[in-house]
Amino acid sequence: MSLLSLSNVTVRYGRLTAVRGVSFTMAEGEVLFVTGPNGAGKSSLLRAVAGVVAPAGGRIDLADHDITGRSPETIARLGLSMVPEGREVFGSLSVEENLLVGTGMHAGTRGWRARCETDLAAVYATFPILKDRRRSQAGLLSGGQQQMLVIGRALMTNPRLMAIDEPSLGLAPNIIDQVYDRLTELRRHRALALLIVEQSSTRAMMVGGRMMLMRGGEILLDGDARALGQSEAMQSAYFGYGEH
Ligand SMILES: Nc1ncnc2c1ncn2[C@@H]1O[C@H](COP(=O)(O)OP(=O)(O)OP(=O)(O)O)[C@@H](O)[C@H]1O
């Protein structure tokens, strides 16, 4: 059975159709990049998968659960965490408080504390810098550290699949390398599947795995990231050559 399955998913904002009948499946532990130009519908696709917007049509399954139109909290509980675009942290809260936001349903109970300690330790093992800075205000972290913090926060629900929107946006290349090193590690050690949106195919070609090219709300290409990235089909699909 596939881990994630989309069938004919459409996302609309009023009269504008952002995602047009998209279908694909993802396997356990797979890395899938979604690339494409501005306005392609990449973020809308992620939002639909994570339950941030309800699809206007189609069906989304996470393992054996139909998650179409379910709330982000329910979907997270079923194993899918989303890291939205823009690295939003609670700037005046500490790093650790940011990690604990969203785990608070039974806050204060002993079971909650114990579970949080385990999850925190796992996040700190992946991102030692967050442990060093755990009492610092999140707003004082660098951009790269904030990206690690939002990924760490998404890990707190123990996902099987993490959907990440443009993790490299606005970061220096060496910092992007560090973020991707951690993601690759998470995939290896936790068998975490990754659905990553990036505008360009550069990272997908470096990391490898599978890549889809999205444009005009549709998936135009789907294949091996390195092979596709070098292909002429990719260039023409990205820029829309040959269309009138
Ligand atoms: N909340 C919204 N309300 C109305 N229209 C929206 C909304 N969000 C996105 N859109 C529109 O939907 C289309 C797809 O946008 P989306 O943000 O999904 O694209 P994207 O591929 O993520 O682009 P980018 O690379 O710029 O992030 C665009 O035409 C955009 O203007």
Ligand SMILES: [Mg+2]
């Ligand atoms: Mg986007």
